[in-house]
Structures are given as C-alpha cells and as structure tokens.
Amino acid sequence: MDTNGRVGAVDPFIELDGVEKVFEVRRKTGFMRRERHRVRAVDSISFAVARGEMVGYIGPNGAGKSTTIKMLTGILTPSAGRLRVAGIEPSRERTRLAHRIGVVFGQRTTLWWDLPLIDSYRLMHRMYRIPDARYRENLDRLVELLELGSLLDVPVRQLSLGQRMRGDIVAALLHDPEVLYLDEPTIGLDVVSKAKVREFLRQLNAERATTVLLTTHDLQDIEQLCSRVMVIDHGRLVYDGALAGLHESGESERTLVVDLARELPPIDAPPPARVVRVEGPRQWLAFPASESAAGLVARIAAEYPLVDLSVREPDIEAVIAKMLHGDSHGKEVGRPVP
C-alpha cells in the first residue's frame, strides 16, 4: 500500500507498460508469390493488477486476449514494452514463474487423456516438486471443494466437460499458485457446472487472495466474479473500470422472452422497451439492462394472456459493441485502432 492508501499502486502483482506483440505473417498473393506483412496483435497495452484482484479481460474475437495471456505466462516474448508478473519477466524466467502461476484453458486440457485423473495429479506433484504434505493437503481440499472424489480413478477421456474442467482447475492449483489465468473456464458447461466453477473461484479468491485474470465470452462470469473489467479491441485497451460503467456506457439491453397463449400482434410495450422479434405465440422484447423487468412484466401480465416468460442477459459481444460506439462513463484508457 502506498502513502495514499492505494493497494497495488506501488507493488502491482501484474504489470504491463507499453506492451506490444507484432507477428510477421506470410500471405499468398499469387502463384508462387508471398507477401510478408505484420499483425499487431497487442498494441501498447499498459495496466496493473494488484495482488488478490479478480479482473475480467474481455474483447471481441481476435482482439488480442490470448496473445496477452501467452506473454504473461512467458510462452510469447513481447515485441516491445515492459512486462512483470510477481516481479519476474515471464519470457526470461518461464520456469521460475511457472511455480507461481496456474493456467486453465477451457478449450484444451492439461490432463493426460488416457490416464485416470489421479495419475495426472501425481505427475504434476513430481513436475512441480510439490512437498508431499502440501500436495496431499491441497489435493484433499481441492477434490472436496470441486466434488471430484468419486472420479479420481476415471480416465480423463471418460469425464464430462464439466468434470474435466473441474479436474483442470485442480491441476492448475495443486502447487498453490499466486495468480490464476483462466481462459474461457465455463465454455460449454451446463448451468449447474457453471455455478459450481464460479462458486469455487469466488471462494478461492476470498480465502487465498489468489489473483485471477479471467477471459470469457460469458457476461455472467464477469458479473458474478469480477469487480473490475478490462476491454481490449484491436490489440488496444479501450476500457478499464467497473462492469456497471461498461453497461452504462453501452446502454446495453436485456431481453424479455414472453410466451403468450396464442399468436398475437406485437405487444404494445412502454418505450424504450420494444418488441424485437415475434415467432408464433413467442415474442422477444428488448429493454435497458439498467432497468428492472418488474414493471414491464406486470403490465404484460395484466393486458395479455401470459403463459411463461424469462429474462435473457445481454451477451458480452453486444455490450462491447455498444460500448465501442458509445460514450464511456468508466475510465476510458484508449481508442480502438481504426
């Protein structure tokens, strides 16, 4: 903490200063002709994350999220700028850093596909040279929290996606990392599995002050876990602030899905709510995410033969797209590259 009481201002755990990553790619431009060109995947990004923070790192496809995470783990070396994690320069001391970080890629597994789950953990025990007592204690605690006790002897390829994901999270945490990078940890999971993973991450962060950087396309991951969100677009950081500010800046909308008893003309909704789609007896109404659905629901229930309804949250792409074209109330830290 510095003299102004700002945690992390003096001793940030993750620190990027003007970090860039440029890829050289060869493109076929004709028969036997190749042209070399440069892709600026990350363009002068600066941010700091304090120990114990849980931060969402989001952006459209191809924005540069994975490239940033790869630089933070040391897999890729920045083309320019300064990058430190726990005081370590990742690409120079990748092995030393590996003992302090954990990584979970939702779409890939670090577990051995044909081996029982427990064998992967035994291999990690040796690879990371985790002291026996600590390994046993961590394994017992994590397996209990993530409800994997009955699955330890099952080969990984026989696990469901949700079980495999929980298995991967255990593997990433056996060596007590201080920072956890999560890349799409809830992708493809059912509602129950998502809830379990989120609850576990909340607990981990609260009890162990593990610093978490979370990349996701699921807005609810961010809503339920992160007080701070960073948005990257075309390799540049375009927003760094609270999720609420992101919603306001984009005036994002939720959708009320209404099932009526029969096919009817579009519902006469009080603006700014409006019908955006009609399919037989089902109608979709968009309304501002900042407003409660209660008034709208009450009015429809009073005037229409309502059978069922549900509220859908805005998807992350829609929120970001609106934010990029609207005025930001958060700390806007950059401008998208044209």
Ligand SMILES: Nc1ncnc2c1ncn2[C@@H]1O[C@H](COP(=O)(O)OP(=O)(O)OP(=O)(O)O)[C@@H](O)[C@H]1O
């Ligand atoms: N090894 C590479 N060689 C050349 N270009 C690359 C390489 N890796 C990434 N890129 C390019 O860099 C840009 C950023 O890619 P990156 O994978 O970091 O985006 P992302 O935000 O993680 O996207 P997604 O959400 O689709 O995973 C893209 O234009 C991508 O095509």
